[in-house]
Amino acid sequence: MAMGMLNAPAINTSKSTFTLNFAGVPNISNAHNGIPIQFPRIRRRKFFQRCEVSTDSRTEGGKLKRTLLDNASNFLTNFLSGSRIGSMPIAEGAVSDLFGKPLFVSLYDWFIEHGSVYKLAFGPKSFLVVSDPIVARHILRENAFAYDKGVLADILEPIMGKGLIPADLDTWKPRRKAIVPGFHAAFLEAMVKVFGDCSERTVKKLEAMLLTTQDDKTKHVEIDMEAEFSSLALDIIGLCVFNYDFGSVTRESPVIKAVYGTLFEAEHRSTFYIPYWKFPLARWLVPRQRKFHEDLKVINDCLDNLITTAKATRQEDDIEALQGRDYSKVKDASLLRFLVDMKGEDVDDKQLRDDLMTMLIAGHETTAAVLTWAVFMLAQNPDKLVKAQTEVDTILGQRKPTFECVKKLQYIRLIIAEALRLYPQPPLLIRRALKPDTLPGGYKGDKDGYSISQGTDIFISVYNLHRSPYLWDNPHKFEPERFLVPKDNKDIEGWAGFSPYRSQGALYPNEVISDFAFLPFGGGPRKCVGDQFALMESTVGLAMLLQKFDLELKDSPESVQIVTGATIHTKNGLWCKIKRREGL
């Protein structure tokens, strides 16, 4: 995924328009090649889901084509799994497929072929793939403490330490208890103002670019929209979580570069099969590992400074008093302030730093991706765009959104939800069984369920759940209105169906409303702590963009391919124009 922006030279002569490039990546194979860019130009991709497979000519005369490597891999799988697989369907992945399209797309094909619980075997590696709401509910909520983050924790621990996402259960419990109250209503209300101020910076930047094309009609600018949203989300997370202004919408800095460098490395590690960075001297001998440790040091130093300053000005209070502060007046309303001031929470600096680092990473790319996908879908659906703009005009006019406005911007929130349904970030939730368990069989699965052993690695495919033909009508269609009507499937035993009436007043169609068919923020005790925050932030960002700009499809949607996460490109890398709305 590109972190890019204005690739200046012009091809488009249309008046006062930009071409939005949602990738900056002309094709898959050169995703890591340098394209000239101006801001913190570090290429990065989603670290959660980066395992790639390709579709390239897997079939020959309708039969699966396997290479020698595939056969060897499958032999190894059968040999190693022995009789333990029982009645569970097995999808034998072709190792030769490990490059190309994202893994979660292949997992979908195998879901349709093998059912909602199957075992994916790649040579000595095997994963259980779950695409069923009842089984997901069992793992995430009903028996949640029988699982930890497994592979994901291995990858993220060097970066996030014992932060909430990779944390083992003993570390996680007290930290979760301390952090959740920090996202209280008064905090969120104050943060809506920050979302508005930061989004305004992005809008002004786009307007300034537009002006340059007005003066010189031959001039054309390309914008990598995901990079813009990424800068916006980084600025927001910095200010809201630790009262630090990265200012990344308008400038670059060593800290910003280090953040992207770290994300890039996390992604690299999630796709590299041999954990060479664990070798004793790798840290000093391998240049990219040296750079990674330098980047980590830059961020850690920055966070340590912020923690030291916050602790030096500590004003201890109990939770109720902290939540009762007048957040519209306090100088520092950040989550760090809350965590430091919390009575009885004498948390050590290292743990605080891990918590902040986790939120910095967890709450940044995810938001940028959903905003990018939302704009991408709106450009392809002009009728929905008009509907969204009408809502924005009615509720906001030319004002910035308030907390109350966000509640009223129902259609914008549904657009965000629908973008998260079609393109969930992350598309897979990863778990490892801490003890033996028996999973429900799932739709069309074994009635007696499936016994799994300790150490079993599991992918809960959020992508499959969100696009399951058994759970949704027209699952691949962009239809924000779907969330307003109930949906049931009596064939799925134990699934309560989707009902918007189940949790009235919720900001988005959560896992209760959907009974675990819609899990953009996960579910159960390890559900995202920032779900409300993220939803409000995305709503404000999208509403303020639509307040000022129109989007126009430039290329046919058929030519758009998914590379990963929010990285999209057309054949020529360009697909949509943005222009200032008439009459503004």
Ligand code: HEM
């Ligand atoms: C659109 C934006 C976001 C999406 C789609 C998202 C998604 C998720 C998901 C799916 C999980 C559960 C992971 C699992 O069960 O393995 C999660 C966990 C988490 N998220 Fe988010 N997130 C977003 C924004 C944020 C923000 C803004 C923050 C913080 C300010 C945040 C902080 C966290 C933390 C700390 C966890 C770990 C919770 C725990 O294990 O107790 N996220 N997120």
